Amino acid sequence: xxxxxxxxxxxxxxxxxxxxxxxxxxxxxxxxxxxxxxxxxxxxxxxxxxxxxxxxxxxxxxxxxxxxxxxxxxxxxxxxxxxxxxxxxxxxxxxxxxxxxxxxxxxxxxxxxxxx
Amino acid sequence: xxxxxxxxxxxxxxxxxxxxxxxxxxxxxxxxxxxxxxxxxxxxxxxxxxxxxxxxxxxxxxxxxxxxxxxxxxxxxxxxxxxxxxxxxxxxxxxxxxxxxxxxxxxxxxxxxxxxx
Numbered sequence: 225x226x227x228x229x230x231x232x233x234x235x236x237x238x239x240x241x242x243x244x245x246x247x248x249x250x251x252x253x254x255x256x257x258x259x260x261x262x263x264x265x266x267x268x269x270x271x272x273x274x275x276x277x278x279x280x281x282x283x284x285x286x287x288x289x290x291x292x293x294x295x296x297x298x299x300x301x302x303x304x305x306x307x308x309x310x311x312x313x314x315x316x317x318x319x320x321x322x323x324x325x326x327x328x329x330x331x332x333x334x335x336x337x338x339x340x
Numbered sequence: 341x342x343x344x345x346x347x348x349x350x351x352x353x354x355x356x357x358x359x360x361x362x363x364x365x366x367x368x369x370x371x372x373x374x375x376x377x378x379x380x381x382x383x384x385x386x387x388x389x390x391x392x393x394x395x396x397x398x399x400x401x402x403x404x405x406x407x408x409x410x411x412x413x414x415x416x417x418x419x420x421x422x423x424x425x426x427x428x429x430x431x432x433x434x435x436x437x438x439x440x441x442x443x444x445x446x447x448x449x450x451x452x453x454x455x456x457x
Contacts, residue, residue, distance in 0.1 A: 261448075270448075271445035
């Protein structure tokens with residue numbers, strides 16, 4: 225069975241600080257996909273990144289960066305120079321392909337509060 | 341197209357009543373998903389449609405729940421004889437048509453929040 229663990233329930237940082245959100249996953253599949261989604265107070269989940277299990281290259285997009293380490297089954301997310309607009313709940317997710325569609329398992333989320 | 345649209349955004353009902361939620365996916369997306377999210381938890385998969393065919397249902401979807409997607413466009417999720425445990429946010433997501441398996445991002449709506457008194 226798939227499992228995604230986000231051990232940090234809530235994090236508060238002061239604006240401009242860097243913050244890392246942890247994600248650890250479990251799966252028996254050799255081919256899988258990892259995602260990060262952002263859920264602002266409005267409720268809509270917003271896609272941030274997708275990674276497949278064969279691509280361990282780290283990725284940077286503006287102030288966001290992701291560190292995928294298969295050896296430790298982790299897919300951590302770092303926000304550099306945080307801003308108040310980054311305040312949201314962030315979900316890490318793992319998907320397996322079953323019958324041609326994604327079966328996505330989400331973690332419980334990390335609530336990030338950026339204090340001005 | 342402005343994205344996935346869900347309505348109503350919030351529904352308050354008394355226990356035992358029936359409720360129906362509607363989801364309008366992004367028009368060119370043929371795959372549609374329903375998820376349920378309770379407070380402090382991540383979304384949990386409920387069911388999946390490819391075009392008008394319902395291809396997968398979670399064990400979370402009891403007999404009181406039924407979902408349809410007539411003509412492969414909008415979808416409805418009906419809950420009969422609601423219980424207090426049904427209180428949650430019901431999220432709809434869609435993803436675009438691909439030649440192979442669906443491996444890309446899901447586009448979520450803002451959700452329909454159900455409160456059962």
